[in-house]
Amino acid sequence: MEPVLVVHGGSAGCIPCERRPRVRQGVIRAASLGHGVLRAGGSAVDAVEAAVAALEDDPEFNAGRGSVLTEDGEVEMDASIMDGRDLATGAVSAVRCISNPIKLARLVMDKTPHCFLTDRGAAKFAADMGIPEIPGEQLVTERSRKHLEKERQEKGAPNAACPQNLGTVGAVALDCRGDVAYATSTGGTVNKMCGRVGDSPCVGSGGYADNSIGAVSTTGHGESILKVNLARLALFHLEQGKTVEEAAELALGYMKSKLKALGGLILVSRTGHWVAKWTSASMPWAAVKGGKVHAGIDLGDSTVMDLS
Numbered sequence: 001m002e003p004v005l006v007v008h009g010g011s012a013g014c015i016p017c018e019r020r021p022r023v024r025q026g027v028i029r030a031a032s033l034g035h036g037v038l039r040a041g042g043s044a045v046d047a048v049e050a051a052v053a054a055l056e057d058d059p060e061f062n063a064g065r066g067s068v069l070t071e072d073g074e075v076e077m078d079a080s081i082m083d084g085r086d087l088a089t090g091a092v093s094a095v096r097c098i099s100n101p102i103k104l105a106r107l108v109m110d111k112t113p114h115c116f117l118t119d120r121g122a123a124k125f126a127a128d129m130g131i132p133e134i135p136g137e138q139l140v141t142e143r144s145r146k147h148l149e150k151e152r153q154e155k156g157a158p159n160a161a162c163p164q165n166l167g168t169v170g171a172v173a174l175d176c177r178g179d180v181a182y183a184t185s186t187g188g189t190v191n192k193m194c195g196r197v198g199d200s201p202c203v204g205s206g207g208y209a210d211n212s213i214g215a216v217s218t219t220g221h222g223e224s225i226l227k228v229n230l231a232r233l234a235l236f237h238l239e240q241g242k243t244v245e246e247a248a249e250l251a252l253g254y255m256k257s258k259l260k261a262l263g264g265l266i267l268v269s270r271t272g273h274w275v276a277k278w279t280s281a282s283m284p285w286a287a288v289k290g291g292k293v294h295a296g297i298d299l300g301d302s303t304v305m306d307l308s
C-alpha cells in the first residue's frame, strides 16, 4: 500500500504575509517527518504522533509551544489520538506544563484502561510516566500574549463564523499495511474559561480513525464541531459511498448551515484518497504521497514538489 500522510495547521482567518513562509514550512516539515516514519515501515499511529509532536514544538502553531492563552493568561492544552485498527483511543484535556500533549494522549491509549484523562489526573499520569514538567512560561510566546491582550480589549465572545485561532494541529495517515490513524492537538481558543474543553480531545469531533473507512482530523470553532460530531460525520458520508471531497464538503457544509460555523478538516480514505478542505478563509496543510509533497494555505494556492 502506498503510504499517505496529511497534516493541518488549523483553520484560520487571514494569515499575515510575514508569517506565511514559516507556517508553510512548518506543515511541510511535519508532513515529511511523519511520512518518513511510514516509509521506514512505521505504523500510522507512530507517524501521526511524530507529525503532531513536531507541530507542537513549532511556536507558529496553537498547540504545545505557541498555544493561545486562557482568560487567566495560562496555557491549557487538549489532544487526542486514535488507531484505526481497533478503535483504540487516548485523549487528554486541560493539561499544562508539558511539551507534547499528543505523547501523553498516546500513553493514555497504550498504558491505561481508559480513553480520556483530564487536568489533575492527567498531570499525575504524566509524572508517573516520567514526562518532564516544564515551566508553563516556556509554552508562552510573545504572539500569544499579544493575542490575549487584543482579545481582552475587544472583549469578543468566540465567534463561530470568524475563526481567529489559527493553529490547532492535526495529522492523518495510511501506512503500508493499510492501517489508518489520526492525531489532533490544540491550545484551544484564546481567552477561554479555565477548564474549557474543546472538540480536539473528543473522539468523533476532533478526529476519528477506522480501518474500514479512513481517518480524519478537524479544526475550527470547537463548540460547533462538538455539536455536529464533525469528524465522525465526515466518515459517515465516506462510508455511505461519497468521495473524500464530497464527504468533507457535506460535513463542513452541515456545520455551516446548521450553526453558521466555519472550520476545516483533513481526511484520508482506507484506499489512500485524501483531501484538505476548509470553509474558513485559510487552513495551512501539507500532504505527502508517492514521492510528492502537496501544500497550501489559501484556496487555489496549492503547490506540488518532489519529496527531498
Ligand SMILES: NC(=O)C[C@H](N)C(=O)O
Pocket (backbone or CB within 6 Å): 010, 011, 062, 165, 166, 167, 168, 186, 187, 188, 189, 198, 199, 200, 218, 219, 220, 221, 222, 223, 225
Ligand atoms: N483552532 C481550533 O481548531 C480550535 C479548536 N477546535 C478548539 O476549539 O479548541
